[in-house]
Amino acid sequence: MSGQDNSPGGHDRDIDHLSGVETTGHEWDGIKELNNPLPRWWLWTFYACIIWAIGYTVLYPAWPLVSSATSGLLGYSSRVELEQTMAAVETANGAVVARIAEAPLEDILADPELARFATSAGASAFRVNCSQCHGTGAAGGPGYPNLNDDSWIWGGTIEQIYLTIAHGVRSPTDPDTRYNLMPNFGADGMLDREAIKEVAAYVASLSDIGGAATPEGEQLFADNCAGCHGERGAGMSDVGGPDLTDKIWLYEGSLEAITAQIERPRHGMMQAWSEKLDDATIKELAIYVHGLGGGQ
Amino acid sequence: MIIIDNTRLPESHDDVEAVNSSAKRQPLYAARRKIFPKRVQGWFRRFKWLVMLVTLSIYYVTPWLRWDRGPYAPDQAVLLDLNNRRFYFLFIEIWPHEFYYVAGLLVMAGVGLFLITSTVGRAWCGYACPQTVWVDLFIAVEQFVEGDRNARIKLDAAPWTPAKVGRRGLKHGIWLLIGVATGGAWIFYFADAPTLAADLFSLQAPPVAYFTIAILTATTYTFGGLMREQVCTYMCPWPRIQGAMLDEHSLTVTYNDWRGEPRGKPAKHPSPAGKPVGDCVDCKACVAVCPMGIDIRDGQQLECITCALCIDACDAVMDKLGRERGLISYATLNDYSANMRIARQDDVVIQPARVRNATGGFAPGIRRTNWRSVLRPRTLVYFLGWSAIGMAMLVALSLRPAIGLNVLHDRNPLFVMLSDGSIQNGYDIKILNMTQQPQELVLSIEGLDGATLAGPSLTDAAARQLRVTVEPDLVLPLRLYVRSTARNLPSQSDFTMVVTSQDGAMSASTPVRFEAPDQEE
Numbered sequence: 001m002s003g004q005d006n007s008p009g010g011h012d013r014d015i016d017h018l019s020g021v022e023t024t025g026h027e028w029d030g031i032k033e034l035n036n037p038l039p040r041w042w043l044w045t046f047y048a049c050i051i052w053a054i055g056y057t058v059l060y061p062a063w064p065l066v067s068s069a070t071s072g073l074l075g076y077s078s079r080v081e082l083e084q085t086m087a088a089v090e091t092a093n094g095a096v097v098a099r100i101a102e103a104p105l106e107d108i109l110a111d112p113e114l115a116r117f118a119t120s121a122g123a124s125a126f127r128v129n130c131s132q133c134h135g136t137g138a139a140g141g142p143g144y145p146n147l148n149d150d151s152w153i154w155g156g157t158i159e160q161i162y163l164t165i166a167h168g169v170r171s172p173t174d175p176d177t178r179y180n181l182m183p184n185f186g187a188d189g190m191l192d193r194e195a196i197k198e199v200a201a202y203v204a205s206l207s208d209i210g211g212a213a214t215p216e217g218e219q220l221f222a223d224n225c226a227g228c229h230g231e232r233g234a235g236m237s238d239v240g241g242p243d244l245t246d247k248i249w250l251y252e253g254s255l256e257a258i259t260a261q262i263e264r265p266r267h268g269m270m271q272a273w274s275e276k277l278d279d280a281t282i283k284e285l286a287i288y289v290h291g292l293g294g295g296q
Numbered sequence: 297m298i299i300i301d302n303t304r305l306p307e308s309h310d311d312v313e314a315v316n317s318s319a320k321r322q323p324l325y326a327a328r329r330k331i332f333p334k335r336v337q338g339w340f341r342r343f344k345w346l347v348m349l350v351t352l353s354i355y356y357v358t359p360w361l362r363w364d365r366g367p368y369a370p371d372q373a374v375l376l377d378l379n380n381r382r383f384y385f386l387f388i389e390i391w392p393h394e395f396y397y398v399a400g401l402l403v404m405a406g407v408g409l410f411l412i413t414s415t416v417g418r419a420w421c422g423y424a425c426p427q428t429v430w431v432d433l434f435i436a437v438e439q440f441v442e443g444d445r446n447a448r449i450k451l452d453a454a455p456w457t458p459a460k461v462g463r464r465g466l467k468h469g470i471w472l473l474i475g476v477a478t479g480g481a482w483i484f485y486f487a488d489a490p491t492l493a494a495d496l497f498s499l500q501a502p503p504v505a506y507f508t509i510a511i512l513t514a515t516t517y518t519f520g521g522l523m524r525e526q527v528c529t530y531m532c533p534w535p536r537i538q539g540a541m542l543d544e545h546s547l548t549v550t551y552n553d554w555r556g557e558p559r560g561k562p563a564k565h566p567s568p569a570g571k572p573v574g575d576c577v578d579c580k581a582c583v584a585v586c587p588m589g590i591d592i593r594d595g596q597q598l599e600c601i602t603c604a605l606c607i608d609a610c611d612a613v614m615d616k617l618g619r620e621r622g623l624i625s626y627a628t629l630n631d632y633s634a635n636m637r638i639a640r641q642d643d644v645v646i647q648p649a650r651v652r653n654a655t656g657g658f659a660p661g662i663r664r665t666n667w668r669s670v671l672r673p674r675t676l677v678y679f680l681g682w683s684a685i686g687m688a689m690l691v692a693l694s695l696r697p698a699i700g701l702n703v704l705h706d707r708n709p710l711f712v713m714l715s716d717g718s719i720q721n722g723y724d725i726k727i728l729n730m731t732q733q734p735q736e737l738v739l740s741i742e743g744l745d746g747a748t749l750a751g752p753s754l755t756d757a758a759a760r761q762l763r764v765t766v767e768p769d770l771v772l773p774l775r776l777y778v779r780s781t782a783r784n785l786p787s788q789s790d791f792t793m794v795v796t797s798q799d800g801a802m803s804a805s806t807p808v809r810f811e812a813p814d815q816e817e
Contacts, residue, residue, distance in 0.1 A: 037326035039526055137708030148712040148722070246715030291752065293712060293722055293777050 097121075101280040105158045108287060115287060122288025125281050129273065138292050142251050143268050148292045151248040154178050155237040156296035162286040166274040169240075174272035180228065180240045186263030195220055200259040206233045206245045211255055328526060330452065331589040333435055334445035334581075338608025347423045348432055356477065359484030363387075366732040368768040376486050382769070388693060391730060393700070400689045404682060411678035413541040415670040416626070417548040421538060421601035427527050428601060430478070430520035434471055435587060441467040445584060471521040472513065479512030525588045528601060535598050543629075545669050549602045550627040551582075551593040554639035555658075557646040574648045575623050581613050582606035582624055592624060620658075622665070631663040638662060699735060699766075700728035701795045701804040710811040718781040719812045720750065725774040727795055729766035736798045737764055739774070743791030744810055747780040778810060785812035 026033040060072040140146035171177040185191040199220040204211025228241035235243030361373035375384040383390035495501035560573030610624040706722035740761035766772040796803040
């Protein structure tokens with residue numbers, strides 16, 4: 001559908017008859033390219049973009065080399081920018097953080113603005129430092145306490161939680177750490193197999209998970225366990241003796257697990273976080289954990 | 297030599313050439329062809345002035361309208377308060393979670409566009425598009441400063457004398473002022489207008505305000521003054537989309553070549569009856585007035601924004617010649633094709649005599665533009681859909697609660713067992729007070745027998761409800777727990793949280809799930 005047209009312009013013009021538009025003369029399999037001109041500003045914009053791109057790659061990091069990349073004349077670095085951003089955020093939060101560092105924990109809880117900030121900051125510090133053992137939701141697992149519930153081995157007041165975080169549990173490097181050890185009743189031969197069965201059955205009966213309370217078992221408990229777990233097994237948070245009468249078990253709550261724990265007890269360990277985190281962060285963590293639903 | 301009666305004949309524009317004329321060779325990248333649209337008078341020109349007046353007034357004046365909302369909300373009638381995430385529109389206040397109203401408006405705009413386009417063609421492009429309105433304004437300024445078409449062409453070709461520099465400087469100065477005013481008006485929609493205006497002049501306004509004004513000044517000046525029709529033809533995707541929405545019943549600006557062809561020079565034109573030539577005298581007035589620089593007689597084309605100024609120009613010529621108006625008119629493809637069939641019959645050439653009767657009027661069977669053609673199933677369906685969405689939004693607006701309740705259930709952990717064996721679930725609760733007064737509200741749980749609310753703000757262990765005060769126009773976040781001492785709870789139970797005003801006039805509720813451990817068989 002094209003024909004020759006000898007116009008006064010002198011060129012042989014190939015006009016596409018269907019559209020009335022001149023072709024460029026390019027043809028592929030009988031399909032001809034129409035010459036619909038673009039405005040010149042469009043072309044200039046395109047050239048300007050190319051020049052801009054060249055300037056950009058000279059000024060900014062761009063061209064990949066073997067082990068690095070060109071650094072650019074402006075010395076821009078996204079890492080430096082990140083550091084600056086982080087520093088700016090720290091400066092912006094500085095005033096509030098300073099108030100948290102100075103204020104007693106009770107005052108922070110009483111101030112809604114400080115408490116809100118501390119809870120948020122504590123939540124993010126928790127995800128970085130604590131979630132590895134206690135889980136991102138602080139629900140813990142066997143051997144790692146659930147921080148959402150209302151059962152606290154070392155106490156659930158804000159002060160007690162703060163001390164536990166700051167000094168850790170059985171932390172070898174902190175002289176003020178929370179420290180207790182349950183004797184190896186079975187492995188060290190302190191109780192024979194029959195006695196362990198009796199006392200385990202008595203402990204299991206305390207929280208209705210089976211087991212029969214016998215006078216022998218009760219006597220064995222009073223002699224060996226009440227010093228830490230209390231006379232009725234209700235726990236002593238001052239010395240970190242867990243409550244054996246509630247539904248919550250650090251390890252598994254079954255007769256077998258109780259027997260195993262008496263025979264060869266397992267003990268967890270928590271680092272003294274005052275060695276790694278500043279006091280304000282530990283306060284924030286304490287406030288966050290206290291607010292998880294079980295704080296006393 | 298034929299004597300021409302200049303009192304009857306229109307001015308001829310032989311120098312006019314359409315930008316997309318197929319007669320001239322153009323390189324792959326063409327320099328912009330300068331367009332000097334001629335002033336025109338007529339019905340559509342007056343309509344365009346009116347649309348410009350109305351749309352520009354709305355744009356520039358709206359931020360200054362006041363609306364008394366009491367002490368807790370701004371008094372600006374239309375305000376997009378991005379800082380506080382509130383949209384105010386007269387008596388309507390939109391919160392971020394109600395953004396579906398904006399979505400609804402966008403859907404209405406879309407369907408409305410289908411409706412308008414299918415009936416009267418590219419009316420958006422021709423009259424209401426901001427590019428069209430501002431270009432029209434910029435051309436009016438140009439005409440005011442430099443004169444009409446011929447004077448502008450002469451000035452453009454003239455050497456750079458101080459007079460020319462002065463005129464051009466004045467024109468560009470006014471254009472820039474319009475640009476500043478445009479960018480200035482824009483920012484007033486996002487802040488209290490009087491305060492911001494005072495801040496602007498005392499250089500106290502935030503940098504983003506000046507930056508926005510600078511950008512919008514530059515774009516208004518460049519797009520409206522310098523690029524004009526190029527924006528529509530090369531940058532805007534809309535001509536492609538909107539052209540595809542037309543059908544054979546849509547009104548478009550049409551050169552009725554069934555009565556216009558073959559064209560004849562005015563001098564050669566005999567009287568209307570009897571006619572070897574058509575009505576078109578080839579005066580090119582239609583091309584001279586076109587802001588897009590096209591020749592409508594080449595047929596429908598992408599560049600045409602259907603502003604109908606060519607209709608005004610042609611009608612004026614037809615009046616001068618004593619012929620019926622409408623050589624260029626709004627017509628549907630259907631009517632046009634029917635008339636073309638009469639004019640052509642089996643021939644390829646248009647015979648003017650076929651469309652005329654003996655007295656010079658149109659032959660029977662010639663169809664005129666009929667405004668009833670806009671009433672047809674397609675437009676009706678669009679209209680019904682459009683108004684249904686509008687009504688639904690109005691109903692939703694009038695019925696929407698002024699308080700709201702959002703509850704987010706803890707997922708990690710789903711539940712916690714407490715030392716006494718009861719199950720506790722944690723919830724992040726947000727209570728919205730969308731009124732302008734403080735509200736005393738009661739949050740309570742319904743269902744889930746035996747369950748109680750717990751949390752730092754509750755001292756009563758057996759509470760199933762909590763009294764709270766929510767500040768006006770604010771959200772109160774609460775962290776609450778629900779505790780159930782019931783044994784053998786199913787792993788999932790549903791209950792309802794309700795927030796009610798003290799007098800019970802307002803309430804909102806949301807279904808909530810309570811999770812418990814799987815029961816062992």
